[in-house]
Amino acid sequence: MKWSRERIYRTRLMGWTREENRRFEDALAVHGPDDPNRWQHVANAVGGKSVEEVKMHYEILKEDVIRIERDQIPLPRYRGAGINGRHIDNEQRRMRNLTLR
Numbered sequence: 630m631k632w633s634r635e636r637i638y639r640t641r642l643m644g645w646t647r648e649e650n651r652r653f654e655d656a657l658a659v660h661g662p663d664d665p666n667r668w669q670h671v672a673n674a675v676g677g678k679s680v681e682e683v684k685m686h687y688e689i690l691k692e693d694v695i696r697i698e699r700d701q702i703p704l705p706r707y708r709g710a711g712i713n714g715r716h717i718d719n720e721q722r723r724m725r726n727l728t729l730r
Contacts, residue, residue, distance in 0.1 A: 645686065649675050653686060 645653075656674035660667045668680045675683060696702045 645678075649678070652676070653678075653683065657687070 652675045653671060656671040659674075660670040664670060668684055671683045671687075672678050672680045678686075693702065
């Protein structure tokens with residue numbers, strides 16, 4: 630997941646680091662919406678966040694995705710993709726398993 634400036638700002642206000650966000654997104658991909666203990670698993674994977682905090686963070690993520698799809702937030706410029714695009718490939722692989730419901 631790439632970051633809009635607004636998302637970075639909102640995330641910093643909430644006290645989430647990029648590493649916590651990476652663990653959050655990875656955990657969402659592993660623990661799907663059918664997992665009855667999804668939010669507890671995600672909170673455990675992130676570390677230092679409550680179930681309520683990860684749920685709120687998820688709602689912000691969903692809102693951001695909707696706004697991007699409606700062209701209300703411009704797509705970010707991708708930095709550091711490298712010559713071979715390996716970074717983008719890894720990101721696409723992670724996002725393939727991440728479903729927002």
